[in-house]
Amino acid sequence: MVVNFGRKLKGREERAIAYLTMAIIEISLLVSLSLSSANTRDNQKLDISEIGELKMTDTKPTRTVRRGRIFPEIQWSEEKKAQWKAEMAATRHRCQVIFEKVKPGVIKTHYNYFMAIDPDSEDYFIDKNEEVATQMARKKNRMLFHIFWLLMKPE
Structure with missing residues (x-):
């Protein structure tokens, strides 16, 4: 699915469109599964509560948070810091x-x-x-x- 807004999309807009697309796909899959299971049960009426809770899948992998120094092997001792300041x-x-x-x-x-x-x-x-x-x-x-x-x- 291509959406053209007449301009280049920014990162947030691209992610929003991706989330909405994923949500639409999940809803359509859940509805089709519910309909097929409802059809197998003697054409009973579809109950929305049967669909269950919708969850949006994350399109972006989780980013690992790095804490600490860039080069942890380069550490100055307190004496070296004091010497440099002096x-x-x-x-x-x-x-x-x-x-x-x-x-x-x-x-x-x-x-x-x-x-x-x-x-x-x-x-x-x-x-x-x-x-x-x-x-x-x-x-x-x-x-x-x-x-x-x-x-x-x-x-």
């Missing part, structure tokens, strides 16, 4: 010191820009777009850096 805080502090040194000269010309600072070489990369500043820092093979937003108004 390293990030130390990196941010080192970058903050460099930022405070260069801020007075840079803020006048680059207000509302982003600055990526490498704490090891004290290099910094400035751009209006945060992603571009990040890419500039990564292009120099710097994986450890911190981003600052130059938002303080010049005096």
Whole structure:
């Protein structure tokens, strides 16, 4: 059975049509079975209560619910998490010191820009777009850096 609504059907509409089609088929099968059993009993009148409860079959298999991590074999211990947070805080502090040194000269010309600072070489990369500043820092093979937003108004 093909139903054309003049447009492409969405997933919910397709499922609804499939459920209705299945229900119609089940009803017609149950009615035909009831009629054939009624005909064998000396043409007695069909009683609707003989059909029984209608159940719609599921056209879609049941989806298994996945719980937990995507990669359960990669689990950080609490010590490793604490160590990583401490390293990030130390990196941010080192970058903050460099930022405070260069801020007075840079803020006048680059207000509302982003600055990526490498704490090891004290290099910094400035751009209006945060992603571009990040890419500039990564292009120099710097994986450890911190981003600052130059938002303080010049005096």
